[in-house]
Amino acid sequence: MSEQTIVKLDNVSFKYERETVVQDVDLEIKSGQFLGLVGPNGSGKSTLIKLMLGLEKPDKGTIQLFGRPLKQYKDWQEIGFVSQKANSFNSGFPATVLEVVKTGLVSRIGTFKFFNKKHKEKAMDALRTVEMEEYAHAGIGDLSGGQQQRVFIARALVSDPSLMILDEPTVGVDAKHVTEFYDLLGRLNKERGITLLMITHDIGTITDHATHVVCMNKTVHFHGQSEEYKEFSEEDLNQLYGYAVQQLTHNHSH
Numbered sequence: 001m002s003e004q005t006i007v008k009l010d011n012v013s014f015k016y017e018r019e020t021v022v023q024d025v026d027l028e029i030k031s032g033q034f035l036g037l038v039g040p041n042g043s044g045k046s047t048l049i050k051l052m053l054g055l056e057k058p059d060k061g062t063i064q065l066f067g068r069p070l071k072q073y074k075d076w077q078e079i080g081f082v083s084q085k086a087n088s089f090n091s092g093f094p095a096t097v098l099e100v101v102k103t104g105l106v107s108r109i110g111t112f113k114f115f116n117k118k119h120k121e122k123a124m125d126a127l128r129t130v131e132m133e134e135y136a137h138a139g140i141g142d143l144s145g146g147q148q149q150r151v152f153i154a155r156a157l158v159s160d161p162s163l164m165i166l167d168e169p170t171v172g173v174d175a176k177h178v179t180e181f182y183d184l185l186g187r188l189n190k191e192r193g194i195t196l197l198m199i200t201h202d203i204g205t206i207t208d209h210a211t212h213v214v215c216m217n218k219t220v221h222f223h224g225q226s227e228e229y230k231e232f233s234e235e236d237l238n239q240l241y242g243y244a245v246q247q248l249t250h251n252h253s254h
């Protein structure tokens, strides 16, 4: 399969009120990449994702998804999104795992249509992919943070996305399951060819799994292959990005 540009940002800037939080960002994501988006707290990572998803409008610059300007883009089922707070259902929340996964099909079949057997099979397939099939009829709130996160990946998978965006998906996943979680993402990327964009603070781990790293603090300070990033010494990092990234590596590195 030839490489396709999936997301393209040209000179994008955005401010909420007065303060600019995303500044002059150029970014191109190609099909098949697994990209880790890192940066200090408040550096604009989530805002950048909101801009890509059309949830906020840039003050300046242009955004394209799958080669089309954002305004004309309609095929939202091509994009799966797993938000930061996805895995926070309380015990007793009245929905089963299967029901939660089926809601991922709504954009495909329309809100008021009924789910049929084929949809159930699709949801079960997605649960199989994330190795959560046996929990299909369990209550979503009775699962651990890591298990809930897998269910939300399944929910994003049912509409066969080409791009999956994840905002800090390992928050709430206990340390011993984090590696398995990254293995799952690696399989989705390599075996299914799903392009992944993942916000994380865990720079030590992401460089071992992602193909590319983007380091931002309002603007993009580094975008390249993970291997290239790993070669940097602390001194290089200080020179390249200054204090903000120094802080990042100190706080979140291995």
Ligand SMILES: Nc1ncnc2c1ncn2[C@@H]1O[C@H](COP(=O)(O)OP(=O)(O)OP(=O)(O)O)[C@@H](O)[C@H]1O
Pocket (backbone or CB within 6 Å): 016, 017, 021, 039, 040, 041, 042, 043, 044, 045, 046, 047, 048
């Ligand atoms: N809805 C909002 N209204 C006003 N300011 C906001 C809003 N959302 C975020 N901000 C501010 O914009 C800046 C960037 O926030 P953003 O959430 O994009 O950063 P982030 O890199 O994702 O942070 P974190 O790693 O802490 O999740 C922060 O200073 C934040 O306080």
